[in-house]
Amino acid sequence: MSSEQVSPPQEPKETELRRQLGEEVRALQSATDAVDAATADRLGINRTDLHCLDVLTQRDSATPSQLGAALGLTTGSVTAMLDRLARLGYLTREPDAHDRRKSVVRATAGIRRGADELYGPLAQDGAALLERYSLPELELLLDFARRSREIQERHLGRLRDTGHEE
Incomplete structure (x- = not known):
């Protein structure tokens, strides 16, 4: 028996939402x-x-x-x-x-x-967008944004570290 954790199978809708979210984050990065x-x-x-x-x-x-x-x-x-x-x-x-x-x-x-x-104008539009979210939704969005930034920073460190190996 493997010691690795096995994730439960995902529902098709959950899989599709994860895919769409990944695409939207990528599109957001491109737009930014x-x-x-x-x-x-x-x-x-x-x-x-x-x-x-x-x-x-x-x-x-x-x-x-x-x-x-x-x-x-x-x-x-x-x-x-x-x-x-x-x-x-x-x-x-x-x-x-x-x-x-x-x-x-x-x-x-x-x-x-x-x-x-x-x-x-971008900041004003962003502030108006955030007005539509509840406190728990804002907490979730903040958690997602913070963790996403941390992932990017970790990856930047990996890229910089491996880019200088000889």
Whole structure:
């Protein structure tokens, strides 16, 4: 007898719903990707630059090394990216008040307003959508979103780990 757990057979409707949900999550990822590509294009930047601005608009500030870790970039790539974004007026760099050897990077008020303009309608539509769900449904959706993110982060770690083996 095997020590593996055997799942009970799934009903055809359950199997079909799981398949449809998987397809919808994949389509959601593609739609999100397309919105981000269009936003980056509108701002005149690349997708990595957009990701950097997203990180900065979620925080008050970050150091270049924190940005490199968040984006999976080398020090040289971070420096080139920050130079580009500073020239466009999307971020500022200033010496750290506690350690002058370090710098602190912040999104400018202008890019924060721009992000609100570009993503504001999407956020409003999303908030309106969430209004239709009950508290238990919201808890379920939050659990699904959180666990899905954790799966993505674990897989990213695997991809990064296996990509550097020699």
